[in-house]
Amino acid sequence: MDTVSFTAAMARVPSPVTVVTTYGADGLPYGFTAGSFVSASLEPPLVLVCLDKGASTHPAFATTERFLVNVLGAGQQEVARRFAASGTDRFASGDMRPLEGGLPGLPDACARIACRLHSVLDAGDHTALLGRVEQTFTSERTPLVHVDRLFHRAVRDRPEPAGAAEGNAHGSQPPMTERAFPLIFAERVGMTADFYELLGYTRQSQNPPQGEPTYIGMRRGSAEIAVVSTDWPRTQCGLAPGPGPRFEMFVLVDDLDTTLKQLTDAQVPVLRAPADMPWGERIAHVLDPDGNPVAVACSTHR
Ligand SMILES: Cc1cc2nc3c(=O)[nH]c(=O)nc-3n(C[C@H](O)[C@H](O)[C@H](O)COP(=O)(O)O)c2cc1C
Structure with missing residues (x-):
């Protein structure tokens, strides 16, 4: 040794x-x-x-x-x-x-x-x-x-959220006060959550628990998102999401080629083939089920 x-x-x-x-x-x-x-x-x-x-x-x-x-x-x-x-x-x-x-x-x-x-x-x-x-x-x-x-x-660990105990190797939740996450307005909440599962996110919570979900909380390591129905901003604060792309999600992965193959196998449209960026990242763009661009990237510094 x-x-x-x-x-x-x-x-x-x-x-x-x-x-x-x-x-x-x-x-x-x-x-x-x-x-x-x-x-x-x-x-x-x-x-x-x-x-x-x-x-x-x-x-x-x-x-x-x-x-x-x-x-x-x-x-x-x-x-x-x-x-x-x-x-x-x-x-x-x-x-x-x-x-x-x-x-x-x-x-x-x-x-x-x-x-x-x-x-x-x-x-x-x-x-x-x-x-x-x-x-x-x-x-x-x-x-x-x-x-x-x-x-x-030494900070107290939080109990694992329901459904995340066994077989979820995505680490523990950060302290409540250090958490922040975007809510993605999606026409098809379940389908959009399925898409983010392909990128390594796991479902943490769902509302309503049965039937068509209007809210799905997801986590990938310490990164969190919530996929909500396009009705959400109207019911919460009287606004309706506009048409067209409303955000770009940026997801770092270990192996871009493998992830991209999994996405194309699942019929996810590729907007832009992988390209090496001068700042040391290799990035491809795909489209989520709601028409928003998603950059999938890996580091080229290895
Ligand atoms: C976080 C930390 C843990 C340490 N743990 C030990 C230890 O368990 N045993 C030990 O002999 N030295 C340990 N050291 C090193 C000693 O504190 C000390 O630096 C060393 O005994 C040299 O001291 P000297 O100048 O008196 O010879 C540790 C140092 C640090 C910063």
């Missing part, structure tokens, strides 16, 4: 962001940022954190009696960076206070877990510190997580 593949795979694994602190035999505070923090046993309550044998803090932690794990919250990435930086006084800013067991703690942490060192295990180039949990503190703060080599805030 090569290091690049190993670290690439591990970068995809979300980890907590913690700052582990202790006092050394010299009476000075020591701390380091750790993503390797995990619970190890319930009875007795044990946690584990791995520390690089070459780290400047290693001698202090390998011989300590107690340590405190500060679990960082969203917005505390500056603390994580400071406790990962070498050759600086990580405690100089004064944001750490003597907290559980008198150990250096972050008052507004997401959680704190105070431990007595239980055992020190050899873990390759790291040392695994097993700690027996003595005291804990928790707050309502949203946790900070590290994944894909970046800091993120």
